[in-house]
Amino acid sequence: LGRCIRAILDGLDVAIKRISKDSKQGRKEYVSEVKIINRLRHRNLVCLIGWCHARGEFLLVYEFMPNGNLNSHLYRSENPLGWPARHKIALGLASALFYLHEECEPYVVHRDVKPSNVMLDSAFNAKLGDFGLARLVDHDCGLRTTNLAGTLPYMAPEYLRNGTASKESDIYSYGM
Structure with missing residues (x-):
């Protein structure tokens, strides 16, 4: 449903997930992700730093996880x-x-x-x-x-x- 890339945001390593523009399921999951994880804070949950939906782009910005999955x-x-x-x-x-x-x-x-x-x-x-x-x-x-x-x-x-x-x-x- 999307690709993840590593980036630097204000000096912080982040992972940016871009949701496929053509995926209705991806957009639905994007909304769910923002709605749910944005209200959660726990040391064992990935931190959502921000999100953006403009000009048909749907982006999720997370803390970068150097050891992958x-x-x-x-x-x-x-x-x-x-x-x-x-x-x-x-x-x-x-x-x-x-x-x-x-x-x-x-x-x-x-x-x-x-x-x-x-x-x-x-x-x-x-x-x-x-x-x-x-x-x-x-x-x-x-x-x-x-x-x-x-x-x-x-x-x-x-x-x-x-x-x-x-x-x-x-x-x-x-x-x-």
Whole structure:
């Protein structure tokens, strides 16, 4: 849905994600991303620094993550992560999910927890990103049935069966 480039903004390393102009789904996810992540602050969530939508351009500006995403270290790296680093990353991601599910009002169901959405800073701290598919949910009501969204291999079986994403389906994805 978009490309990410590294840039310098006011002396700060940033990642700029440009959403494809022709993608209706990309624009929808852009709006969701800005609406949701802009209200969140946690050490294990990628920080959205800013956004811009002008002249048909849709841009998201994030803090730069020098160690890329977890997927590249698990499946493509010549130097795989050791167990202490994996443990640290797992704890960081669990902390992010606890914050989203229990400490936010309304709470957030991410709907796309997967290694490529777990970014790693210079100290290999995990930071969950890509909130384009996320939903805000009232603690009293729960999430209603939605269109399936996310990445198939990481989707919980009950989500595939009934179309209702939940905290539990995020935790299933975390475990995968």
